[in-house]
Amino acid sequence: MEELEQLFACRQCGFCCHGETTVSLDAADQQRMIDYLQLSRDEVARRYWRISGSVVQMRIVDHHCVFYNNGCSIYHGRPWRCAQWPLVPALLLDEANYQAISESCPGITRELSYRHFCTILRRVLARKPSREEHR
Ligand code: SF4
Ligand code: SF4
Numbered sequence: 001m002e003e004l005e006q007l008f009a010c011r012q013c014g015f016c017c018h019g020e021t022t023v024s025l026d027a028a029d030q031q032r033m034i035d036y037l038q039l040s041r042d043e044v045a046r047r048y049w050r051i052s053g054s055v056v057q058m059r060i061v062d063h064h065c066v067f068y069n070n071g072c073s074i075y076h077g078r079p080w081r082c083a084q085w086p087l088v089p090a091l092l093l094d095e096a097n098y099q100a101i102s103e104s105c106p107g108i109t110r111e112l113s114y115r116h117f118c119t120i121l122r123r124v125l126a127r128k129p130s131r132e133e134h135r
Contacts, residue, residue, distance in 0.1 A: 003120050008087055010107045016085055017068040025049070025056045029079040036077025089125060092118050 025033065034044050048066050050057045058079075059066040067074040072082070086105040090097045095114045102108040109117070 004087070004124050006112070006120055007109055007117060007124065008105075008107050009109075012071060013106055014064070014068060014071070015104060015106075016082075017072065018064045020060055020063065022058045022060060022065050023079050023081040025058070025079050030056060033074065033077050033079075036074060087121060087124065091121060092125075 030041075030044075033048070034041055037044055037048075039047075045051060045056075048059055050059045065072075067078070072078055086101050086108055088101070091101060098114055098117065102110065112120070
């Protein structure tokens with residue numbers, strides 16, 4: 001079994017795509033989304049983005065991300081933070097983070113001790129240092 005699979009297997013529950021908040025899109029996220037959707041920047045912004053000053057986020061519709069439709073409808077064009085989730089570096093910082101994130105994401109294994117989980121996660125993150133490779 002791959003090390004990543006020892007830590008996490010998405011259950012497709014959609015929990016992380018629901019709620020009234022969403023992730024912010026950096027410039028690379030915005031361009032990837034534009035390329036994926038093959039629309040103009042203005043059109044993507046009009047249909048899918050919520051812009052507040054310099055902050056660009058995906059719109060929330062009916063309490064979920066605008067792209068959620070029984071799964072991510074923009075999977076290969078999704079923001080890097082979505083691609084990284086839930087294996088975020090914050091898991092390594094504090095067991096309370098691990099508890100909170102694993103309670104909200106049923107895909108995280110509960111079978112490993114926190115210490116063992118972190119040992120594997122450190123190796124996984126070390127192999128995937130850039131945003132690109134999380135996609
Ligand atoms: S909360 Fe976790 S298991 Fe559920 S869809 Fe999101 S990543 Fe997958
Ligand atoms: S872009 Fe996809 S993975 Fe990210 S919150 Fe929206 S539906 Fe979920």
